[in-house]
Amino acid sequence: MKTYFLIFCLFLVNSCCFSQDITxxxxxxxxxxxxxxxGNWKTFNGTLFITMETPNSGKRDSEVTINLPESYFKLISKRDSLITTHTSDKGACIITKSDSLRIAKQTTKPNRSHCETTELYKNYYTYLYGLPMKLKDPxxxxxxxxxxxxxxxxxxxxxxxxxxxxxxxxxxxxxxxxxxxxxxxxxxxxxxxxxxxxxxxxxxxxxxxxxxxxxxxxxxxxxxxxxxxxxxxxxxxxxx
Structure with a gap:
């Protein structure tokens, strides 16, 4: 009985102190x-379908294409009847005709340009859905x-x-x-x-x-x- 109790105590000590034994x-x-x-993240090429729900606005459906080997990113978002597209191809921002028309109709200019927003979205989705692998980045x-x-x-x-x-x-x-x-x-x-x-x-x-x-x-x-x-x-x- 004493032997089992000693083993149990050692197990508890190891469990409590485990965090000290690993970097x-x-x-x-x-x-x-x-x-x-x-190790598939480094060559990830796929499409994610994401629905965002927030308390004070309608849901947003997004189709996110990430092709890391080709440095390609595309986001198609739909909220109500509004559809927006953000595309980055090897670092070059691409604006579709529909988005060009939407941007031209804006009465007040946003704080960020369409291309700046595209870069933010690309970093956002590749970071969050690439975790924890992205923690190896320089x-x-x-x-x-x-x-x-x-x-x-x-x-x-x-x-x-x-x-x-x-x-x-x-x-x-x-x-x-x-x-x-x-x-x-x-x-x-x-x-x-x-x-x-x-x-x-x-x-x-x-x-x-x-x-x-x-x-x-x-x-x-x-x-x-x-x-x-x-x-x-x-x-x-x-x-x-």
């Missing part, structure tokens, strides 16, 4: 092995320290990510299942001019269920909330 890069490698075991700085944190009543292995100044100024935290290493939450914070985190800024995103796209496990349901007050912002649904 951020090692945890990332395990997460990538879970989500993209065949300019991404993974913390060596892995911690065990409780979030919404569940324990996770977490690490912090900072980016080189030319990549981004936000600070991200990623939360992984301690058993499977699946990525289940990520969270970002804005920073001030000194690079310090603004605690009441940013958002956290809960990931639920999975869709297998090109043999990559991607989150099927992505729900967004404000950090400061847990206010619900919206949900992205990856359709199959």
């Amino acid at each position: 951020g890069e090692q945890l990332l490698d395990k997460a990538i092995a879970y989500h993209d075991p065949e 300019g991404t700085n993974i913390s060596d320290k892995v911690e065990t944190k409780r979030f919404k009543g569940k324990d996770y292995l977490t690490f912090r990510v900072d980016y080189d100044s030319e990549v981004g100024s936000d600070v991200w935290c990623f939360y992984f299942n301690p058993t499977t290493y699946a990525m289940e939450i990520y969270q970002f914070f804005r920073t001030d001019e000194q690079g310090n985190i603004k605690p009441d800024s940013g958002e956290y995103i809960l990931l639920k269920d999975e869709a297998l796209i090109n043999h990559i496990k991607m989150p099927k349901i992505r729900t967004w909330y404000y950090n400061k007050d847990d206010k619900y912002l919206g949900t992205d649904l990856l359709m199959q």
